[in-house]
Structures are given as structure tokens and as C-alpha cells.
Amino acid sequence: MITMNGKKMQFSNISTDINLDNLENQDSLDVIVNMGPQHPSTHGVFRLVLWIDGEIITKAEPHIGYLHRGSEKLCESELYSQVISLFDRIDYLANLNMELGFCAAVEKLMEIDIPDRAWYIRTILCELNRIASHLLFYGVFGLDAGAMTPVLYGFRDREKIQSVFESVTGARMMHNFIRIGGLKEDVGNDFKKDVTKLLSTLKTSIDECDELLSGNEVFLARTKGIGTIERQTALDYGLSGPTLRGSGIPEDIRISDPYGIYDRFDFKIPVGTVGDSWDRYYVRVEEMRQSISIIEQALAQMDEGPILGNVRRLIKPPKGEVYTRTETPRGDFGVFLVSDGSDKPYRVKVRAPSFSNLLALTKMLENSYVADSVVILGSLDIVMGEVDR
Amino acid sequence: MIKLIKGLIITLSTALRSPVTGEYPMPEKRIPVKNKFMGFPALTYDFEIDEPFCTGCMVCIRNCPTSCMSANMKDNEKFTENKSSRKKIIDTFEINLGRCILCGICVDVCNFDAIEMSHEHERSKFERNANRVNLPELIKMGVKYQQKINWSPKQEKNRGTPKKPKTSNENNGNLT
Amino acid sequence: MIVEIFNNFPYIFRPSLLLLFLTITVLFLTWLERKTLAKIQMRMGPMFVGFHGTLQPIADAIKLALKEDILPLWSNKQIYWFAPIAVFVPAFLIWVTLPISNVFVVRNLELGLFYIVSISVLSVLGMVLAGWSSANKYAFLGGVRAAGQLISYEIPFIMAILSIAMISKSLNLITIVENQSSFPNILVQPIGALIFFLSGLAEIGRTPFDIHHAESEVAGGPFIEYSGAHWSVFFLAEYINTFTVAALVVLLYFGGWNWPTMPFEGNTHSFLSALWFLFKCYLVVLLIFWIRGTSPRLRIDQLMSFCWKLLAPLSFANIIVTGFILYYKLPWVILSVSSILLLIVALYFIRKKTNTSPQKTIKLYSANELRAAGKNNSGLETNND
Numbered sequence: 003m004i005t006m007n008g009k010k011m012q013f014s015n016i017s018t019d020i021n022l023d024n025l026e027n028q029d030s031l032d033v034i035v036n037m038g039p040q041h042p043s044t045h046g047v048f049r050l051v052l053w054i055d056g057e058i059i060t061k062a063e064p065h066i067g068y069l070h071r072g073s074e075k076l077c078e079s080e081l082y083s084q085v086i087s088l089f090d091r092i093d094y095l096a097n098l099n100m101e102l103g104f105c106a107a108v109e110k111l112m113e114i115d116i117p118d119r120a121w122y123i124r125t126i127l128c129e130l131n132r133i134a135s136h137l138l139f140y141g142v143f144g145l146d147a148g149a150m151t152p153v154l155y156g157f158r159d160r161e162k163i164q165s166v167f168e169s170v171t172g173a174r175m176m177h178n179f180i181r182i183g184g185l186k187e188d189v190g191n192d193f194k195k196d197v198t199k200l201l202s203t204l205k206t207s208i209d210e211c212d213e214l215l216s217g218n219e220v221f222l223a224r225t226k227g228i229g230t231i232e233r234q235t236a237l238d239y240g241l242s243g244p245t246l247r248g249s250g251i252p253e254d255i256r257i258s259d260p261y262g263i264y265d266r267f268d269f270k271i272p273v274g275t276v277g278d279s280w281d282r283y284y285v286r287v288e289e290m291r292q293s294i295s296i297i298e299q300a301l302a303q304m305d306e307g308p309i310l311g312n313v314r315r316l317i318k319p320p321k322g323e324v325y326t327r328t329e330t331p332r333g334d335f336g337v338f339l340v341s342d343g344s345d346k347p348y349r350v351k352v353r354a355p356s357f358s359n360l361l362a363l364t365k366m367l368e369n370s371y372v373a374d375s376v377v378i379l380g381s382l383d384i385v386m387g388e389v390d391r
Numbered sequence: 392m393i394k395l396i397k398g399l400i401i402t403l404s405t406a407l408r409s410p411v412t413g414e415y416p417m418p419e420k421r422i423p424v425k426n427k428f429m430g431f432p433a434l435t436y437d438f439e440i441d442e443p444f445c446t447g448c449m450v451c452i453r454n455c456p457t458s459c460m461s462a463n464m465k466d467n468e469k470f471t472e473n474k475s476s477r478k479k480i481i482d483t484f485e486i487n488l489g490r491c492i493l494c495g496i497c498v499d500v501c502n503f504d505a506i507e508m509s510h511e512h513e514r515s516k517f518e519r520n521a522n523r524v525n526l527p528e529l530i531k532m533g534v535k536y537q538q539k540i541n542w543s544p545k546q547e548k549n550r551g552t553p554k555k556p557k558t559s560n561e562n563n564g565n566l567t
Numbered sequence: 568m569i570v571e572i573f574n575n576f577p578y579i580f581r582p583s584l585l586l587l588f589l590t591i592t593v594l595f596l597t598w599l600e601r602k603t604l605a606k607i608q609m610r611m612g613p614m615f616v617g618f619h620g621t622l623q624p625i626a627d628a629i630k631l632a633l634k635e636d637i638l639p640l641w642s643n644k645q646i647y648w649f650a651p652i653a654v655f656v657p658a659f660l661i662w663v664t665l666p667i668s669n670v671f672v673v674r675n676l677e678l679g680l681f682y683i684v685s686i687s688v689l690s691v692l693g694m695v696l697a698g699w700s701s702a703n704k705y706a707f708l709g710g711v712r713a714a715g716q717l718i719s720y721e722i723p724f725i726m727a728i729l730s731i732a733m734i735s736k737s738l739n740l741i742t743i744v745e746n747q748s749s750f751p752n753i754l755v756q757p758i759g760a761l762i763f764f765l766s767g768l769a770e771i772g773r774t775p776f777d778i779h780h781a782e783s784e785v786a787g788g789p790f791i792e793y794s795g796a797h798w799s800v801f802f803l804a805e806y807i808n809t810f811t812v813a814a815l816v817v818l819l820y821f822g823g824w825n826w827p828t829m830p831f832e833g834n835t836h837s838f839l840s841a842l843w844f845l846f847k848c849y850l851v852v853l854l855i856f857w858i859r860g861t862s863p864r865l866r867i868d869q870l871m872s873f874c875w876k877l878l879a880p881l882s883f884a885n886i887i888v889t890g891f892i893l894y895y896k897l898p899w900v901i902l903s904v905s906s907i908l909l910l911i912v913a914l915y916f917i918r919k920k921t922n923t924s925p926q927k928t929i930k931l932y933s934a935n936e937l938r939a940a941g942k943n944n945s946g947l948e949t950n951n952d
Contacts (some may be wrong), residue, residue: 043783057708057867084456087494099902146783147862150404154608158411165425172429172508178494185498190427204727214861217394219917220775221863241886257461258941265938270931272721315500372708373784373866392917398861406606462840 019023021155022247035372039068043146043376046386047341050363050379053373062367062375064360077350082108082182082317085347090176092352093388095138098124098131098167099330101180104350106261107337108182108317119307120184121263126197126300127170127179128294133204134163135331136286136293137211139383143283144215146380147224152215159207166200174338184315191271194301201294208290216287225280229378232277239362242355243333244289245382248274248282255329279381286331286383318345332356332383352391394538409466424510426540429495431488431524433509433532434481435542440547442469444544445481446506451497459490460497481505486527488514489522504544507538569668570834581673585662593806594624599943600856607860634795641702642792650700651793651800657686658804661811665822666741668824668841670834680738683815684725689768690804691717694779697789697801709788712867713772713779720769720776726882727763730756730889731819734902743791744823751822755902756889759908762882766814769874771805774859778867813846813851821847874924881913 026339032053038044047068053061064146073092077085089100102124109116141156164174170189179186215221231241236249248251252273256264272288274281321343327336340349359382366378413422424430432451447464465482469475469566486494497506509532523534536542544550575850576584598613598621605612608787614619638644664679676682691714698710731752735743753760769776780788790801810847824840831839888909892902 031703035708042786054708057712065887075502080456081454083452083496086493087456087492087496090494092762105414148777148783149862150604150774150780151608151860154610155405158609161411169427172425172427172495173493176493178496186495209403210405214398215863218398218861219392220865223639223869224863224866252937254937257934257937267934269934271937273930273932275928275930279439286927288931361732371866371868373778373781376783392914395862399857402607402857402861405609406603408609409603411609412611414611560762 010255027304037375039065039247042381042386043380045379045384048384048386048389049174050375050381052367052372052375056372057373059367059372061372062364064363066357066360066386066389071387071391073391074350074352077347079346081345082347084377086181087178087349091225091387092354092391093335093356093385094175095135095330095385096131096176096331097175098127098180098336099135099328100263102128103326103328103330103335104339105180106328107324107326107339108319109311111319111322111325111339111341112182112313112317114183114311114313116184116211116262116311117308118263119188119305120309120311122300122304123185123189123193124180125263125308126297126304127167127197129297129300130163130166130197132331133290133293134160136290137163137208137283139286139380140215140283140385143377143380144221144382146376147221148303149215149218149221152211154185155207155211155214157202158292162200162203164391165186166196169196172179181310182317184308184310188309194304197297197301201297201319204294205291208294210286212287216284216370222280223355224373224377225283226278226382227276228279228374229370229381230276230278231362231366235365236277236362238357240358241362242358243331244285245282245333245359246360247272248285250275255334257325261326261328263300267296269296269299279377282381282383316345318343327353330355332385332388333359352388354388354391356386360384360389367377420449424512427506428510428512429493430510430512431491431493431506431508431532432486432497432506432512432513432529433504433536434484434529435507435527435533435537435544436530437551440469440475440477442467442475442477442551443481443505443526443533444503444549444551445484446477446479446503447481447484448479448502454496454500455473456494456496457490459487461485470553473553476553477551481526484526487520487523488527489516491518502538502549504546504549507533507536507542509533510539511536524554570656570837573671578674582663585673585714586659589611589659589662589807589810590803592810593803594628595804596648596810596852597624597627597802599852600859601759603853603856604860607857617754622844627733628799630795631799636795636797637792639702639792643700643702646696647792648797650697651797651804652693653696654690655800655804657689657693658807658811659671660686662807662910664740664821665814665818666744667810667844668837669741669836671841672741672895675739675741678730678738679740680716680728680743684728687724687811688718689723690808691739693804694789697793701789704788705785705787706791709779709781709785712907713789715771715867716772716776716779716870719871720766723762723874723878723882724766724770726879726886727759727766728819732899733886733889733893740818744818747822748825750899751825752819753820754935755899756885756905756906757903758819758881758913759886759889760816761910761913762885763819764816766878767816768855768858770871771808771812773809773855775862775864777864777871778870781864809852809855810848813848813855816851817844821851823847866913877913877916881909884930887911 004204027386032055035052035054036049037052039047044050048069049065051065052059052065072090077088080088086101086104089104090097091235096362133323137160139155141153144152153211162216167177168174170193171177231249233250236246236251241249250273252271254271257271269292272285272292319341321341323338325336325338327334334353336353342348363379363382367375370378415421437444447462449462449520452460452462462484463482467475467477468482470478493508495508497507511532514522601610613623616622616626638647663673664676664682666675694713695710698706698713730934731743732738732754734755735746737743772779780790790798793801824844826840826843885906888905889902891907
């Protein structure tokens with residue numbers, strides 16, 4: 003027994019983990035560290051239990067559920083028009099993409115024809131939201147790696163996008179703008195001008211952000227070869243979105259299972275080759291540029307016209323069930339909707355990309371450093387609101 | 392090393408630009424909200440008749456996702472005096488702004504242009520249930536909003552100016 | 568006038584003057600750091616208290632002094648309270664011999680550099696004690712990291728100092744500065760200056776070497792459980808150390824308070840030299856803040872390999888080369904040329920280690936091609952090669 007001044011060594015709560023009396027009989031001398039739910043870099047309320055041997059992680063165990071709000075169950079007691087405002091809050095960084103996911107499901111079930119203009123505006127807003135979400139990822143990833151300026155650059159540009167949202171939808175985050183059958187209201191006259199101006203500033207500032215962090219030697223050393231996930235493993239874990247594309251699989255719902263008007267645009271899909279944190283990071287940076295090109299094409303093709311299809315105010319889909327997939331910034335967002343013919347959904351199941359992506363974390367963390375765990379978690383770009391729902 | 396120096400140059404170049412932030416609590420230095428901004432809901436006021444637009448039809452209350460509103464209606468005295476076209480008028484109205492999620496559904500469903508998302512958003516309170524507002528407060532918020540953006544009802548029929556007593560039936564028939 | 572007052576000041580009370588000077592410096596540095604980072608990040612920084620937030624540090628100090636001191640339940644009380652002192656005292660003691668100008672010095676020691684080196688090692692003790700006694704695993708991890716990092720970087724730090732001592736043939740800081748009156752040491756020791764600056768950054772735990780209180784990993788490291796006045800003592804020490812490193816860089820490599828020409832004589836000259844010296848120090852401090860606003864942080868193993876595989880061998884090589892040239896009394900030009908050669912070797916190794924083109928691993932697939940491929944094969948597994 004290690005003693006100090008005759009007392010048992012008062013060595014913090016570590017002594018509760020390791021029995022100092024018989025060190026030989028212990029299975030492992032690893033220290034258990036609770037990372038989260040209150041930790042600056044767990045991206046919300048996420049708890050990661052790490053068994054660490056010095057600075058090396060021997061085992062990791064994620065615990066989720068701290069942000070469970072029962073969104074899916076809550077949907078069953080709300081009208082279809084009210085559910086949209088709940089979907090806003092599932093992934094609170096890509097609200098419009100979430101709204102689109104639900105509306106697309108109801109529209110598929112009701113077989114509504116959506117006017118072209120509504121789809122163009124939806125596409126523009128969703129792609130802008132994708133850029134905003136990736137910009138936040140860029141900043142937070144930089145913060146995880148220890149750089150403190152990228153996060154403010156990311157926010158600076160995200161703020162510009164949000165102010166466009168504010169002038170279009172009236173809200174900066176919880177828009178409730180996309181409605182079943184179209185949009186809440188038409189955009190203003192200076193929408194085109196605003197977005198064009200926004201895009202031109204975004205182009206330069208994304209390049210600036212890229213230049214600041216991407217090439218930095220320290221950043222490269224921190225991300226290259228960290229948290230590598232092989233192609234087959236990525237498929238086995240059911241990853242999606244940029245996380246999957248980083249592992250070298252050119253899979254994008256916007257192309258493989260196109261919804262809306264995405265088949266009218268020509269853009270490029272950035273795909274990584276190694277599958278490490280760097281690839282996942284740079285795929286997102288490149289995606290921002292591709293989103294800008296999509297928005298430019300959409301602005302050029304956009305025409306005047308109605309913005310709401312032929313829907314009644316009280317939405318009552320026919321009896322049946324439907325599953326739709328949309329590509330959100332975090333990946334394949336699926337909505338499974340069961341309707342019993344009433345004005346409230348019978349069951350809504352959300353297939354959240356963050357949740358599936360988070361499953362691969364345990365595998366990636368094996369034998370990595372404590373400092374890397376933060377980078378790996380950051381490179382998955384999870385949103386806890388979506389994981390726990 | 393080269394890229395690190397490039398990064399240093401970028402940070403230096405941004406340091407020489409003017410800041411993009413505003414100073415929040417100062418009214419003249421903060422970044423203003425856009426015209427379409429959705430703050431807390433407020434009731435609009437009809438200055439021509441000197442009464443609120445709201446007739447207390449309860450449609451917003453039934454459509455509110457969080458059930459944060461409650462209202463009562465009463466017979467409109469001004470209608471009997473033929474000063475207004477509203478038969479019923481709102482008597483009490485209460486919104487628990489602590490529960491309000493600013494979704495804007497109440498504005499969408501309102502047939503009378505009586506409720507609007509005002510620009511009011513700084514209403515923090517220390518107690519959980521302290522952020523309840525009643526009818527006079529809601530109208531105060533609404534009037535502030537109306538004056539700020541020079542508001543007028545979207546549908547002309549919602550103006551409360553009484554119809555000419557003789558031809559009122561014909562007019563009503565045309566409108567509906 | 569100020570010089571005369573200082574000269575007539577009794578020796579026994581000079582440390583109090585020093586404490587005053589350092590406190591004011593630290594208060595100014597906290598404001599300067601916040602403003603610099605705000606500028607870099609296109610923010611405004613503190614704006615409300617005083618003109619452009621100049622009084623903000625005082626407001627912060629009052630707030631910290633009034634805050635409750637929290638003692639964690641499991642902590643070792645005596646060590647927990649002792650640790651901030653163990654960090655602060657060495658940081659303060661270094662300044663006993665650091666001259667601000669040839670007259671503004673508390674006690675000019677003949678073995679000044681030796682004294683500084685021996686005192687600066689002590690600060691690691693406080694970090695480890697703080698981490699150990701806080702009864703927090705993050706604090707402990709941070710303390711262990713601090714121990715490893717600070718002790719490792721002592722080696723290149725001391726070796727760089729040693730080469731200056733060899734050139735100046737003195738350990739007295741005033742003599743070292745006066746030896747640089749014709750040219751500053753940076754011209755003959757660029758590699759030494761780089762090693763000294765980098766290891767100095769690591770010694771004070773600044774980005775990119777701030778792993779022991781990395782917010783995103785160990786959430787503040789050894790200071791995680793401290794609050795109020797004790798926490799502020801840690802930060803007082805950290806800012807004093809930052810200023811110390813800047814002052815040492817200026818004293819050892821950038822010619823201290825030497826003016827290019829001497830416009831004044833006597834006391835006026837001494838006073839102006841002190842201002843010139845402080846100006847140089849603040850330039851170095853700004854560089855430190857600038858790097859903090861730009862760079863991410865290294866991982867602990869990369870940090871260690873950077874020290875032991877690059878900085879330590881280079882500093883030894885620098886000592887050998889310098890000694891060789893000094894022994895054979897070769898001209899200064901050869902020393903500076905050889906030092907520049909070493910610098911190039913260092914930069915080459917850094918570049919070779921980190922030379923990875925960023926975009927190489929990303930391929931761009933055209934959407935139209937993917938659509939065509941998808942139509943032909945109608946499957947993901949078959950067309951992803």
C-alpha cells in the first residue's frame with residue numbers, strides 16, 4: 003500500500019479505479035477518463051469513456067442519449083404542418099435540409115407536384131445551409147486541432163449566409179420555411195442579387211479559410227493518417243455523406259438516388275482515397291465549392307412561377323408508408339413515414355446520418371492518442387441533436 | 392513551414408481589415424435585424440377603428456405546436472354601434488413566450504392578419520414562467536412592430552372599416 | 568529623473584518596484600493579447616471598460632479576486648494551495664536579474680544567465696503539483712504533459728543560451744548586451760535564435776506547444792480545478808513568463824537596449840534605452856500572440872520528437888560549430904554563414920517531415936459521369952473503382 007504521512011495516498015479519484023493494494027491482480031492499469039458530457043470538444047452532450055494507458059487510448063466507449071428529446075414520438079401527436087418545426091431541431095446546423103427531408107417524404111406519399119420555382123429556391127437554400135454547416139465544421143475542426151482563428155473565420159462567413167436566411171425566411175436557424183407542397187412564401191425581389199453577392203464573397207473567404215488551415219504543417223501532422231477507416235469497413239458500418247466519401251466511395255444521394263431537381267445540375271463529387279481525418283476534412287471543404295457551383299446553376303435556371311403546389315391547408319396523406327432519402331451535410335438522411343390517413347403521422351422514423359457515423363468512432367479510436375480522439379470525433383462532424391433525436 | 396508563414400500572412404491581412412462584429416447592447420452600434428425577422432408573436436392594432444385586428448377565432452391556438460397561447464373572445468360593442476365590421480373581438484389573450492418556439496405557424500393560419508411575428512426578441516426573464524404576456528402587452532409589441540415596418544394588412548377585407556349599412560349585405564356577398 | 572529616483576531607491580525595496588512593474592505589464596499583456604487576437608479574428612475584443620477596453624484587465628482582476636476559491640473534495644489541500652506559489656515565485660525571481668536597461672535592474676548578477684536557467688526549471692514543479700493535487704484526471708494528464716514538455720525543452724533552451732555565453736564570454740546580461748553594440752547576435756546566431764524562440768514558446772506553453780493546458784483535449788490542464796485568485800496567480804505567472812521569454816530573446820539576440828546611434832547622453836539615454844528595449848520586447852510578444860492566432864497545436868509525441876529529434880541535435884551541433892569557430896578565432900562571417908547553413912538544414916528537415924501536398928488525396932468525380940456509370944451498372948459496389 004502506497005502511503006503518505008501514514009494515510010492512504012490521497013491520489014484523486016484515480017484511486018477509486020485502481021486498487022493500489024494488489025497491483026498484480028489488476029486486469030489493466032488503465033486510467034478511465036470520462037470525456038464529456040461536459041467537455042469543450044465533444045460537440046454537444048456526448049460522453050466518451052476512455053481507457054487510457056499514458057497517452058494512448060486502449061478502449062473507448064461512447065455513451066449517447068443526453069440530448070434525447072423524443073422528437074420521433076412527439077411527431078405522432080402533431081399535425082403534419084407542425085412536425086416541420088420539430089424537424090428543424092433535429093439537426094440544428096442544417097435546418098432547411100431537415101425540413102426538406104420530411105416534406106419530401108410527405109410529398110412522395112401524397113404524390114404532390116411541386117412547382118419548379120419552389121424546388122429551385124429549396125435547392126438554393128439547402129445548398130447554402132450545407133455551406134453554412136460545413137463552415138461550422140471547418141471552424142470547429144480547427145478548434146479541435148488547437149487553432150483558435152478558424153472557428154471565427156467559419157462563423158464570420160456562416161453569419162453572412164444566416165443573414166441571407168434571415169432576410170428570406172425570417173429566422174436565422176429555425177426557419178420553418180419549407181412547407182409540404184412548396185414554400186411558406188415567395189422570396190423577395192433582391193434574393194437573386196443577395197445570393198450572387200453572397201457567393202462572390204463566400205468564394206474568396208472559403209479560399210482564405212482553406213489557405214489558413216489546410217496547408218498548415220502542424221494541422222497536416224495532426225490529421226494525416228489519423229482515424230483511418232478503410233473502404234470496406236466504412237461500408238460495413240453504414241457510414242454516409244462526407245465521412246463515407248472520405249473513405250473513397252463516390253456515393254451521394256443527390257446523384258445515386260436523385261430527389262428534386264438535382265439531376266439538372268452538373269457538379270463534382272469530392273472523394274478521398276485514404277479515409278483519414280484529413281480526407282474527411284478536405285472533402286467537406288471541396289463540397290462547399292461544389293455547392294457554390296450548384297447554387298450558381300440554380301440561380302441561372304430559376305424562373306418565375308408559383309411556389310406552392312396544389313395542397314389543402316389541412317394535410318391528410320392517404321394511408322400508407324414511405325421512405326425517402328436526402329443528402330444532408332452529414333450524409334444520408336432518411337425519413338420513414340407511416341400514415342393512417344389522419345392529419346397526424348402514425349409513425350415517423352428518422353435515419354440519422356450522425357448516429358451511423360458515430361458507430362465507427364470506437365473502431366477509429368483504437369490505439370490512438372488522447373489528443374487524436376478529439377480530432378477524430380471532430381472529423382465525423384456529428385450533431386448530437388441528430389444522434390439522440 | 393512555408394504554409395505556416397502563408398497562414399501568418401493571412402492572419403495579418405485579416406488583422407488589417409475592419410471588424411465584422413457589432414457591439415451588442417448599444418442601440419446605435421449593434422447589427423439591426425432584417426425586416427422579415429421573426430421575433431415573438433404580437434397582436435396587430437387597427438388604428439382606424441381603435442381596436443385590435445384579432446377576433447379571437449382561436450385558429451392560432453389550435454395550430455400552435457407548443458400550445459403556448461390562450462384566448463377568449465367577446466361581442467364587439469363597436470359592431471353594434473356600427474363603427475366596426477368585426478362582430479367579435481378579442482377579450483383576453485395570453486402567450487407564454489417561454490414556450491413559444493417562433494415557428495410562425497400562428498401567423499400563417501391567421502385569417503385576419505391579427506397576429507404577426509414582431510421584431511421583439513430580447514425578453515429574457517429570471518423565472519421560468521415569468522415571460523407571459525397579456526393582451527395590452529401583446530398589442531404594445533405589435534404597435535411597435537407596425538410602426539417600425541409601416542405595416543398594413545395583407546388582405547384588404549381585413550380592414551375593420553364598417554360597411555355602408557344599406558349595402559353591407561351586397562358587399563358581403565361579393566367578398567365571400 | 569526616473570533614473571535618479573530608481574538609483575536612490577533602497578535595494579531592499581526594489582523587488583516591490585519590480586512587482587509593480589510586472590503586474591502592470593501583465594495587465595497590459597492580457598489586454599494586448601485579447602486585442603491582438605480580436606484583430607486577427609476580425610472581432611473587436613474588449614470595448615466597454617475604458618477607452619477600447621483598456622481598463623478591462625483591472626475589472627477582470629477585481630472579479631477574480633472576489634471569486635470563491637473552490638477546493639475539490641479529494642484534493643491534497645496543502646499542495647493544492649502551494650502549487651500556484653510554486654509557479655509564480657520562479658517566474659518572478661527571474662526578473663531579479665533581468666535588466667531593462669543598464670541602470671534599471673534589481674541586482675545585476677555576474678552569473679545572471681546561469682541564475683535564469685536554474686530558476687526557470689523550477690516552474691515545472693508547480694505545474695506537476697497543481698495537476699497532481701487537483702484530484703482531476705484532466706489536471707493530472709496536463710501536469711504530466713507539462714512535466715514531459717518543460718523538461719524536454721530545457722535542453723535546447725539551455726544549449727542556445729550557452730552558445731550566446733560562448734560568444735559573449737560572459738554570463739552577465741548587461742555585458743552580453745553591451746557586447747552587441749556593434750552588431751546584434753542574431754546575425755551570427757540565426758539558428759540559435761530560432762531554437763531559443765521555439766523552445767521558449769514551448770517553455771511557456773504557447774501555441775503551437777500549448778499541449779499541457781490544451782482546452783480541446785485536457786480542458787485547461789493543471790489549472791482546471793482552480794478558480795478566483797489562485798487561478799489568476801497561474802495566469803500572472805504565465806504572462807510574466809511570456810514577457811520573460813520575449814525579454815530574453817531581445818537581450819540575447821536582438822541587441823537589448825542598444826540604439827543604432829546614440830542621440831543622448833547620461834540619464835536621458837538610459838531612460839530612452841529602457842523604452843527602446845520595452846518596445847522590442849512588445850514586438851516579440853506580438854509575434855508570440857500572432858503565432859497563437861494562426862497555428863494549431865502539436866500532439867504530445869510530435870512535440871517530443873520535434874524537440875529530441877530536431878531541436879536538441881541542432882542545438883548541440885550549433886554549440887560544436889560555434890566552439891570550433893571561436894577556438895580557431897575565425898572571423899564572425901564564417902560563424903554567421905555556418906549558422907545560416909545549419910538553419911537551412913533545419914528548415915530542410917522540417918519541410919521533409921511535413922512535405923505532404925494537401926490536395927493529393929482528394930479526387931473529384933463528375934456528377935454526369937457518375938450518373939452514366941450508375942445507369943449502366945445500377946449498383947454502388949460495381950462502379951466504385
